Amino acid sequence: MLLRTTALALAALPGAALAATIELGPRPYYLIDRMEDGALKDKLMACTDMDMQASPFSIGHRGAPLMFPEHTVESNRAAARMGAGILECDVTFTADKELVCRHAQNDLHTTTDILASDLASKCSTPFTGALGDTPASVECRTSDITLAEFQTLTGKMDAGNDQGETVEAYMDATAGWRTDLYSAMGGTLMTHAESIALFDELGADFTPELKSPSVEMPFDGFSQADYAQKMIDEYKDAGIAPNRVWPQSFNLEDVLYWVENEPEFGAQAVFLVEWSDGFDEQNAETWNEDFAALVEQGVNYLAPSINMLVTVKDGAVAASDYAKAAKDAGLNLITWTLERSGPLTTGGGWYYQSVADVVDNDADYFTVLDVLAQDVGVEGVFSDWPATVTYYANCMAQGM
Template sequence: MTEGPLKTKLQSCENKPVSINSFVIGHRGGGTLQFPEETVQSEDAGARMGAGILECDVSFTGDRGLVCRHSLCDLHTTTDILLRPELAKKCTVPFTPANATSAANALCCTSDITIAEYSSLCGKQDGFNASALTVKDYQSGTPNWRTELYDTCGKVMTLNEYIDLVDAYPGYRNFTPELKTPPAQVPMPFKGYTQQQYAQDFVDAFRNKNIDFSRVWPQSFLYDDVVFWLQHDHAFGKQAVYLQEFDTPADLAAGMKNLSIARAAGVNIIGPSLPMLLSPGGPDNKTIVESEYSKAIKANGMDIIAWTYERSGPLATVKSRDEYYFESIANLTHYDGQYFDVLDVLVNQIGIKALFTDWASTVTYFANCFGLKGPDASKYK
């Protein structure tokens, strides 16, 4: 980091006790830099590093079981399903090796298999080798800033197992499940299973476990899901995070116009990606500042929970890699100490209520140092 008040403040907290903090949301578990995502091991790591809220992305299986997986159709890159011939043959697109004109390919969805079959899988670091000639070689492809050291059969979870796991951690932990949007390969209704049934089953999983809804911060990219919860399970829906990923100026402009509509429908929290919140500014546009979109969210009376921190690898190469999470400020990011500059803007300029992170310890340190508390369930009506 460059010398200055922020560095001095962070250094002053070096020996300060660090505790569990609900400002910190364990993204895909919170230990994703080193452990396979959406696994018990990633959740354990995120919890040990102080994340007060832990995530499970919720997908459904062919027999309508709810499981933790970031996408309905990522099993071929995040699990060992292709190494299980009896399950690999059920994939939407079976493995085909690379050839002179095409990359290696596969597509395996949670909806291709049963919940019991899903639970037999091993989680691995997300990645694949596009040049692979064999299924074994296809398992590679982990970004070089992560590690495969702990790819030793990560324990995948059902939604019920996730709820039990988080509820059993020492200290007080909360939940942020995300209802995943089914991709085009899994059209809804799926064998009669509607999006609203899916959204209701998602709620009922917590009700059946007697989890107080004040501990649950549900999420979805689908506006209709959030409105459904607000209308049918308001105690659940009032803390719902309406996730957003608008990349073009036209999308951002349209999103800005729709903020008042979302607020009128009862939406309390918007969940934008980092590039939606950060912009160049100051003299010669050489300073990271709050975006106009961020200001518009707050002007409409809604809180912000942002995503995703430490998912980008070394900042010196984010521009050359077209790294998504820093695309709006790629010309300004050159060294890893600027991760803290980004945190400073998010917290002390924008005032976000919580932050998703792939490695919970960094944000936990920052949150404890600045006395952050996380979102307040009592304020949402």
């Protein structure tokens, strides 16, 4: 435990100085160089010599996991260096009901080295290698282990090869458009409380997401309400002002719990929604009923996935009717996640399915971002590489 505490301290101490000096690196400029000629490219090109500042419009999605292991100290330090004014800890809990940062309660087998450790035997579904047409199977939950055991793990790039016949083959699965360059030494995992201290040290604000449990609730007497309350209590214990926190959940009941029981935090509670097979972009009557109900219940922030907010009109990326209806209802919009699901040269994956016919160049990240900012009117954009959003926010005075 002493070694872990020392590692976290060494990682966090330089935080404030790092956050004060924004270093975007070459990627935003690389993307701008490859944009089609036009007014947007001209505007972005005119900002190449700007001194960049951190912006709340730029939100680090699990840190900067395009290249760093997600939800680690290193990933979030990188995001802060790139000007992310808000950082995210996805919150789940351990066997002893302590809060930690993981994207899901059951992702330890893809995001950490647990399978290569002595803790592998504690996984809900121990590893079985692929055999013939049968894929590998494994599931390791934070609730399988204690906080002390969690703190012995290190983070890796989120990936698992379901055709792997061995643990080594299963773990060696990072996508070709990502990298293992910054994970070779392992990433430093964090408790939720440690993330609060780190983000505050880095000068960033907070957007924790209460993740849906993989275990049946209540868990050993720990109810969903206890879980939602404990997350907020850790901000109160750390003396963090409620206006610096945007708590998130896909579970509307969590959001309404905060609105009712922690109204100062609930005022900025974010209801997350995502594209589903039943999503109908034209069902405006249903949207308006849903949006009106949310506003009536005190929900002020809605966070749809990018594919819900943009569509194709007249052969170009445009704001969707869904996005316009949400804004007309008085909801503040946040969206996720830029630079997440693969290169736009090959369609961009799930996040860009609504505009896949008109995006074919990674420079189109800026095209989509411009529509989200100017036509949709989002308050902030999650990104796996915050430098791109930070550049745009500074150039366009977005959220500054």
